[in-house]
Amino acid sequence: MAILLTDCGPGRRRRVHGMLKLYYGLNEEGKAAEEPESLDPCDINGPHFDPELYLNKLRRECSLAELMDQETCMVKQIRSLDSDMQTLVYENYNKFISATDTIRKMKNDFKKMEDEMDCLSANMAAITEFSASISGTLQDQHTQITKLSGVHTLLRKLQFLFELPARLNKCLELQAYAQAVSSHRRARCVLQQYSHLPSFKGIQDDCHAIMDKLAQELRQKFRDGGSSAKDLSECVELLLQLDEPAEELCDKFLSHARSRLESDLQGLEAEIRPYPSASAVKDASARRLSSTTGAGSLTNNSPKTNTLPSPTSNTDILEFIDRGCNEFVSSLCLVITSYQELFINHAQTGELASKNIPQMANAKLHVFVDDLAARYFSLVERRIQEEKGVGDNSLLVRALDRFHRRLQAVAKLLPGSTVPNKGTEIVIRAATERVKQYLSALQSFYMDSLTDVRQALATPRLSVAGASVAGGGSLLGGPASGRDAPTSLPELLSSLSASILNQIKSVLASVHLFTAKDITFSNKPYFKGEFCSQGVRESLVVSFIKFVCQSSRQFCESAGDKGGSTPPALLLLLSRLCLDYETSTISYILTLTDEQFLVQHHSPVTPVTTLCAEAREAAQKLLNHYVKVQGLIISQMLRKSVETRDWVNTIEPRNVRAVMKRVVEDTTSIDVQVGLLYEEGVRKAHSSDSSKRTFSVYSSSRQQARYAASYTPSAPMDTNLLSNIHKLFSERIDIFSSVEFNKVSVMTGIIKISLKTFLECVRLRTFGRYGLQQIQVDCHYLQMYLWRFVSDENLVHFLLDEIVGSSAHRCLDPAPMEQSVIEVICERG
């Protein structure tokens, strides 16, 4: 025999257990072993072990020595297994013996217990018997006692009832109403039940009489209202318990409160000035304004100041709102609290809740509050509307804040109320109105500034302390500067521009108060969104910029035909202002606004580009108009000079006519004026000696060709026509075309208009020989000086050429002057 397990050690015992388990078909988990190796018939520990097979296998595979070893090992294992088995059997036997002992002992104990239980049950039966006998003996007495006690109670109740009228009377005397009511309540049901018995009926009638009297007194007390809130509430409570209709009580309470609140409202209304005699107010407000604000303050400029007297001379708006809050709103809150205490909170707990009283009372309260609040709001709104002066916005904002803040108390007391929302609406309306006022203030400031500029332009080089642009003052009453008026155009422009910008900034700062963090309404959605974007940005800033552009355009429309009501320098200055707005100012202002107000554009807003385009258009229009006005001024001189002269009978020219010198002088000064505000611009390259080149064209080929055409009557038409058609397409000059934003382009426009007028006037006249020669001299002189102003000197050549050509055409004796003679005359001056 050989054995597989060769090694012995600490795990052996375990393995022995395992082998036993295996033997019983159990594995470690207690389930039937299903290991595949156990199927091996050569596994000595497996269930399918086949000794024959195993022996054959050993014999086949092992040497003799190995077989010997196997046998030794196997024998050793068999021995150890045997000893293990003996040990286990012994242990089991011992345990079985001890179990047998225990069972025997328990048997004895139970026997003893059974005896004791029998004894106990016998005792209990005896006790029951005794108890029954005692009850039987006491039964009669007990019934008697109960009966007596019942009679006693009844007697006490009867006594209470009989004494009730007296007691009630006493309570009435002592004004212990609460006690009286509670006593009566206790007796009421009984009296009602037994009212068919005459004696009870009498008592009931007495009680009724007394209670009626009591109710009467309570009502009287309630009506007088002089008592404290606590008394009043007790009074109401008692009345409610006396089945007084709750609705009536609510109404009475509220009407009582109303009379008090209305006196508050009347006090407020008295604060709003009931329009005293206009002149007195005018004086008063004028005095006040002149003393408190600077000369240039916008409040002075508002025409409304005079027509609608501001009551601020009495109480300012903050005081007014304060009074409203402290008197009306706090009384209202008190009324709400005590009313709720009486009719709603109190009633909710008692039996009254079942009668829907809280709901009814609550509805009444809402109507009451809404009604009074509406009146209060209308007063506040009237007062706010009288706030016309835009000097100090903080007062109004603080007043509105206080107004709004105090309404939150109402909101807390009366959760479903519409009052706080309506209050917010008033604040919103006030803010919107304010924005409008600021816009019109800005507009009138702008127009006043323009008037000042006009004055400064009309009185140049003079120190006009009061009428300077700087004297236009600041909106918020800043110090009007006393320095000398800037008189040069660039200075006027920059000071105008700066004062407008300052004004916008100060207005923005004022309006910004509405959105300050410590203001309660600033976190309302309106003030976070719409107020910033639609209110401030669109209605104020954008509207103002548009106003500037529009008013500028109006200068072009009104002044044009009605004879220069707008000085040309102002047109030029405004044009530059609008151009500056286009290039930088507009985007600066809007960026400033957006940053200050953190505008988040939920709704579409006017883009910067649109405004810029508008400003540019205005600038263009103004500049075009400037060109036209200046051109017409020079044109007028030229026209008069042509119209008033007898060109047929004139002497041989010796000099350039004075009017031409004047034209050149005026053109030069216009050039200087434009140069102050606009850049030079580009011009075409000059020829080396522009002034000398005059009329070479005229005196040579072209003009000769034209004469030739006129001299031959039969066939000139075609060539003349052709040359004219050619001219129509090749050299057409657009006289009133748009000018560019530079000096040269402006000057070109003015000169074009002037020379074109000259040409048209010449065409209406008839010239003699010397008349033509005078025109030649004049035109040469103009050529000498005008070319330098224009972008393309050929333009001047062309127009002057046309003038000389036309006068030659209108000449009875066209004998042109020698070019050299012309030059001599012109150089002599």
Place this chain on the structure above:
Amino acid sequence: MEDDAPVIYGLEFQARALTAQTAETDAIRFLVGTQSLKFDNQIHIIDFDDENNIINKNVLLHQAGEIWHIGASPADKAVLTTCYNKTSDSRVVSCAAVWRMPSDWETGSHESPDDTAHNPQILELLCHLDDSAHGNAACVLWEPMGDGKRVISLADNHALLWDLQESSTQATVSSTATLEGKGQLKFTSGKWSPHHNCSQLATANDTAIRGWDLRTMSQIYCIENAHGQLVHDCKVKFWDVRNVQEPVKTLEEHSHWLVNCKGGRGGGVHLLHLDLQNNHF
């Protein structure tokens, strides 16, 4: 007409005077007077054939001088007035006269155009509308839709109402009106209103338009600064005499200088303008 290309007619000389011949009811006819200092001036009679979109022309000689204004009688299609400059001895005088076209001018129209150009017929003078007391005539206006007996001439600052007698061979001044004011005021143009029983006249001087009542010869309205002063500013303004504060309509489409502007017959929709610069219209 809108579908057709504009018809262009070339003149030999420059021209400023244009009128529609309202007495001619069969054809669309215009009269144009030329301006030339050196040659005999002409009156071009231009018939527009709107069916074929072509032009027929005839030329009459106007030897008295260059024509600044022309007016056709509303009653007799052969009668017309001109204002013209007469130059004599280095003096230029503005005159006005009533003329009759030679009776057979129309027969020449069927000959070749060259023929008429070379042998133009001459206008027959009916009478002068000159009054030495009243300066230079700027324009002559026929009574609209009248019987061809009454004309108004504007001379310097006077408006003269003439009665034509003896088949228009005699003219007498029946009444006058004078424009008073600072400086040398001068009528430049005028129009006899066809409304109000032909009792109103509108005149232009400088930049003002004035209305006159012909029964009393007194001014009834005045529109100051009605138009741009010196250079014509390419605008046509329509005015309503009942409201002289604002123009009814302003046209700015014209790119050329407008020298003369007349309302067409068909409800005033068509406007004809004479382009001075280019001798075309």
